[in-house]
Amino acid sequence: MHVADVAALVAPGSSLDEEARRRGANLYLPEGTVPMLPEGVTQALGLGLQDLSPALTFELLVSEEGELLEERVYPSWVRVARLAYREALEVEGLEALKALSEAFRRRRLAQGAVDLALPEVKVRVEGEAIRIIPLPPYESRIWVREAMLLAGYAAAHLALREGLPFPFATQEAPIRRVEGEGLSALWEQRKALKRAQLKAVPAPHRGLGLPLYAQVTSPLRRYLDLVAHQQLRAWLKGERSLAQGEILERVGAAEAVADLVREAERKSKLHWTLLYLQERGYEGPGVLVERKGGQGVFLLPELGLTAQVALPAPLPLDAEARLRFLEANLTALEVRFALL
Secondary structure, eight states: EEEGGGGOOTTTTTTHHHHHHHBBBBBBEEEEEEESSSSHHHHHTTTSSSEEEEEEEEEEEEEEEEEEEEEEEEEEOOOOOOHHHHHHTTTTTHHHHHHHHHHHHHHHHHHHHOOOOOOOOEEEEEEEEEEEEEEOOOOHHHHHHHOOOHHHHHHHHHEEEEEEOEEEBBOOOOOOOOOOSSSHHHHHEEEEEEEOOOEEEEOOOOOBSSSSSSOOSOTOOOOOOHHHHHHHHHHTTOOOOOHHHHHHHHHHHHHHHHHHHHHHHHHHHHHHHHHHHHHHEEEEEEEEEEEETTEEEEEETTTTTEEEEESSSSOTTTOOEEEEEEEEEETTTTEEEEEO
């Protein structure tokens, strides 16, 4: 697996590094992206944006049972063709990636991973138009996700073995395990998850079913991914790496910004969704995922929203009903629907 070699250009303590630490991550808004690093850095280092791209390569040996047997990490130059998820389904030669992803996913699930395949949408503002685009559950998305998780596990394993201070992503076990396969079970299981945490010391990530994990596949978009790359690059070159205290300082800075970034993204997405509903109205399907007395919480897959609606009669969980948009309060970011 190849990842953009951002640490080749952004050294610890440099002006680029300090600004990336201040921002914490890319800010993804419907009207555009506020990048963590300057656009010129992305154009120079983003895989596939130049004929040849500098990369940090993760060469991994994995058994048929999905067990990581060996990892090698080294800098490289690669030629990359960018594909949409739909296009990847039609590309020959990806059978090995598919097999690896399936084996690693089975192993993670056997180790207690929680797999929440809830419907997702993307909200975009294009000129005067607001678009809400459901994200199809392409199998190729799973291939990429599992490869990214495997690289993160390998990097964390290498760091622990080599005594390399590292930013680890961790999560405690869920409050409870929810049986079932419907959307209501997924909804309840998500509510039972503990908050994921970033730490300077290794600990399991129970939600992923991994004994160790670090985010390393998005150094252009997330600051701690960049820190992980800086550590790996220093280790590869035999140079001084950041000490444990310096990693802890960076983890704290990233944690302080992360909630602000996520909240800004959530509110902006909801704001534009409500504007969309005010302009166009909506009538469509909703799935009952929770009951609260005489109220029902419905998930609207086409909008990526939930709505709490009065139930005139009892409905079983996972029942599908049609809902109609009534009104939105943009100031309070609230929306009302009614059952038809």
